[in-house]
Amino acid sequence: MLARYVVRRVVASIPVVFGVTLITFGLLHATSGAFVPGLELNPNLRPEDIIRIRNNLGLNDPLPVQYWHWISGLLHGDFGRSLVDGSPVLRHISDRLPNTIELTITAILLGILISIPLGVVGALRRGSVIDNFFTFLSVAGVSIPSFWLALLLILLFSVSFHAWGLPWLPSGGAESAFGGGDPIDRITHLILPATCLAFVYIAIWSRFTRSSMLEVLSQDYVRTARAKGMSERRVTYLHALRNSLVPLVTLIGLELPGLVSGGAIIEIVFSWPGVGRLALERALQYDYTMVLGLTTFVALLVVVGNLLADVIYALLDPRIRYA
Amino acid sequence: MADHLLEVQDLHTVFPTKDGVVKAVDGVSFHLDPGETLGIVGESGSGKSVTVLSVMRLLQRPGRIASGRILYKGRDLAKASDPEMQEIRGEEIAMIFQDPMTSMNPVFKTGWQVGEPLRLHKNFDAKKALKEAVGFLHKVGIPEADKRADQYPHEFSGGMRQRAMIAMGLSTGPNVLIADEPTTALDVTIQAQILDLLRKVNHDFGTATILITHNLGVVAGMCERVMVMYAGKVAEQGPTEDVFANPKHPYTWSLLRSIPRLDAQEHEPLRAIEGLPPDLINPPTGCPFHPRCPFRIDRCIREMPPLEPVGPTQLATCWVTQAGRDLNEAAS
Numbered sequence: 001m002l003a004r005y006v007v008r009r010v011v012a013s014i015p016v017v018f019g020v021t022l023i024t025f026g027l028l029h030a031t032s033g034a035f036v037p038g039l040e041l042n043p044n045l046r047p048e049d050i051i052r053i054r055n056n057l058g059l060n061d062p063l064p065v066q067y068w069h070w071i072s073g074l075l076h077g078d079f080g081r082s083l084v085d086g087s088p089v090l091r092h093i094s095d096r097l098p099n100t101i102e103l104t105i106t107a108i109l110l111g112i113l114i115s116i117p118l119g120v121v122g123a124l125r126r127g128s129v130i131d132n133f134f135t136f137l138s139v140a141g142v143s144i145p146s147f148w149l150a151l152l153l154i155l156l157f158s159v160s161f162h163a164w165g166l167p168w169l170p171s172g173g174a175e176s177a178f179g180g181g182d183p184i185d186r187i188t189h190l191i192l193p194a195t196c197l198a199f200v201y202i203a204i205w206s207r208f209t210r211s212s213m214l215e216v217l218s219q220d221y222v223r224t225a226r227a228k229g230m231s232e233r234r235v236t237y238l239h240a241l242r243n244s245l246v247p248l249v250t251l252i253g254l255e256l257p258g259l260v261s262g263g264a265i266i267e268i269v270f271s272w273p274g275v276g277r278l279a280l281e282r283a284l285q286y287d288y289t290m291v292l293g294l295t296t297f298v299a300l301l302v303v304v305g306n307l308l309a310d311v312i313y314a315l316l317d318p319r320i321r322y323a
Numbered sequence: 324m325a326d327h328l329l330e331v332q333d334l335h336t337v338f339p340t341k342d343g344v345v346k347a348v349d350g351v352s353f354h355l356d357p358g359e360t361l362g363i364v365g366e367s368g369s370g371k372s373v374t375v376l377s378v379m380r381l382l383q384r385p386g387r388i389a390s391g392r393i394l395y396k397g398r399d400l401a402k403a404s405d406p407e408m409q410e411i412r413g414e415e416i417a418m419i420f421q422d423p424m425t426s427m428n429p430v431f432k433t434g435w436q437v438g439e440p441l442r443l444h445k446n447f448d449a450k451k452a453l454k455e456a457v458g459f460l461h462k463v464g465i466p467e468a469d470k471r472a473d474q475y476p477h478e479f480s481g482g483m484r485q486r487a488m489i490a491m492g493l494s495t496g497p498n499v500l501i502a503d504e505p506t507t508a509l510d511v512t513i514q515a516q517i518l519d520l521l522r523k524v525n526h527d528f529g530t531a532t533i534l535i536t537h538n539l540g541v542v543a544g545m546c547e548r549v550m551v552m553y554a555g556k557v558a559e560q561g562p563t564e565d566v567f568a569n570p571k572h573p574y575t576w577s578l579l580r581s582i583p584r585l586d587a588q589e590h591e592p593l594r595a596i597e598g599l600p601p602d603l604i605n606p607p608t609g610c611p612f613h614p615r616c617p618f619r620i621d622r623c624i625r626e627m628p629p630l631e632p633v634g635p636t637q638l639a640t641c642w643v644t645q646a647g648r649d650l651n652e653a654a655s
């Protein structure tokens with residue numbers, strides 16, 4: 001039943017992905033980029049050469065034909081080649097993806113591990129000083145721009161700590177340029193960007209857990225659980241928490257596309273060699289195949305993320321049927 | 324005194340709110356003996372649920388017991404610690420609620436939930452608790468209990484869920500079963516089945532039962548004694564037969580007259596109780612029923628009558644009947 005549901009959902013999402021590619025394609029062609037940046041500036045090329053190169057790249061074909069070439073390649077798993085360096089788009093993505101996954105998964109795990117207890121405590125002690133403090137933190141978390149927080153963290157933990165002679169954290173990159181790459185080295189590089197990214201997740205998810213928990217705690221079945229004589233701890237963590245996590249799962253599942261987009265700013269500030277930074281770099285260079293490929297890739301992630309969330313949702317809540 | 328299984332003395336339960344302190348239960352006293360069935364009736368908001376939730380110490384925020392004693396086997400539950408209450412709930416006193424559709428946790432299997440009190444209180448392991456739970460599901464009339472135990476609550480009908488709730492309450496062999504409007508959310512035929520089941524439980528297991536209901540017919544059919552509540556206070560209490568035949572409080576009297584009767588004269592209008600239930604934050608002076616009472620005397624407006632014996636078997640809070648007047652006679 002689950003397998004059939006997954007297949008049906010995948011089929012249903014094909015038009016969505018197609019739509020995204022069409023829109024992105026249209027938007028990119030509506031901009032005034034030359035698509036092969038710098039070609040005209042090369043003094044060794046004659047105008048005929050430029051026309052020939054553009055012809056060879058298919059850039060002078062009618063738009064539908066161009067789109068057709070690109071999309072039929074995509075159907076074979078070919079995302080095309082970068083117009084800037086000529087290497088396959090997919091190779092760029094697969095080079096950068098592990099870094100992005102490392103960063104985002106760490107941030108999401110941190111987010112889950114911290115936000116759920118914060119939300120639960122906030123709900124159990126609603127109105128208390130500690131609850132108000134958490135509320136303050138989470139308002140701060142959503143309103144502080146992450147690039148600003150990132151700069152502050154760098155200033156404190158990299159610059160000032162260094163100046164004070166304390167153990168300091170690297171301010172950028174995924175590993176040290178010289179002799180780096182061992183786990184310890186990678187983790188020290190990971191700490192600041194992951195914390196920064198997790199901060200936003202914690203802010204949102206802890207609020208969400210709190211309100212969801214409050215709602216569940218007022219449910220009749222929680223009263224039933226208490227009436228059976230179980231401890232408040234068991235009531236909270238066994239009977240209430242599981243129910244209140246069901247909607248949170250969807251929220252977290254929707255964060256999966258953030259693997260690429262959500263962390264982009266953080267990746268840029270911390271020079272993290274991930275997919276988000278790749279997208280920004282290439283967009284600034286008019287690398288249109290690259291941007292098209294990355295957008296499509298994100299669209300696929302959105303679809304997978306939603307599907308994953310729905311499946312977990314159904315596993316947590318037996319009332320959900322795969323309909 | 325300590326002979327009663329459960330004895331509530333002058334219970335006051337309040338809800339401090341923004342608008343003022345809601346005196347939801349305002350000086351309620353009653354008792355319950357082993358094996359008997361006590362009915363609690365009264366209009367919506369009269370404090371029936373709050374009374375029994377106080378006994379279970381399951382009041383919702385911001386509710387709290389302001390004063391009074393709740394003696395269970397001589398122990399005062401009003402002062403019991405949380406761990407002590409956890410021992411009592413589900414093991415000594417079990418409770419089932421109005422809406423079976425929302426009273427079970429949707430994410431756990433029914434058998435698991437029914438067996439939970441056994442795991443908590445009797446230290447049964449999961450397997451043994453499940454086996455026992457299936458046995459109880461069977462006893463409360465759920466067909467194919469072993470299969471049903473493996474299903475989730477949403478796969479049960481309302482009546483079946485209420486049966487499962489009863490099984491859950493009974494599994495530990497409690498001395499008291501509190502049922503707060505257990506059939507209100509069910510349709511009529513199912514109501515009758517559930518009430519039959521409660522009667523059978525009371526009979527077979529000797530579980531003393533407190534049954535809250537709006538249905539006076541149910542009280543007449545099931546309860547040896549009845550307590551009538553009005554505005555958080557006891558209007559009257561006594562053996563069901565006596566109270567129904569010869570009410571000693573004008574509220575009971577009006578309530579009984581407001582039931583539609585099959586043998587009524589044609590075109591005889593239904594006699595609703597006129598006026599509105601009182602505000603529990605600023606209750607009227609004296610007896611809370613006086614603004615609606617057809618028998619009112621001056622004293623009722625000034626002073627709240629105590630709960631005192633009226634006649635050989637009943638207790639009532641009414642100056643009129645305590646002075647010896649008979650309501651049925653006075654009205655005719």
Ligand SMILES: Nc1ncnc2c1ncn2[C@@H]1O[C@H](COP(=O)(O)OP(=O)(O)OP(=O)(O)O)[C@@H](O)[C@H]1O
Nearest residue numbers: 338345347366367368369370371372373374383384
């Ligand atoms: N959580 C709460 N906060 C404030 N007031 C409350 C709360 N719970 C109950 N009350 C008040 O207590 C009063 C008694 O409520 P209760 O639920 O005991 O009535 P009831 O007799 O059980 O009515 P019903 O027949 O509708 O179930 C109500 O008037 C209500 O205003």
Ligand SMILES: [Mg+2]
Nearest residue numbers: 371372373503
């Ligand atoms: Mg009630």
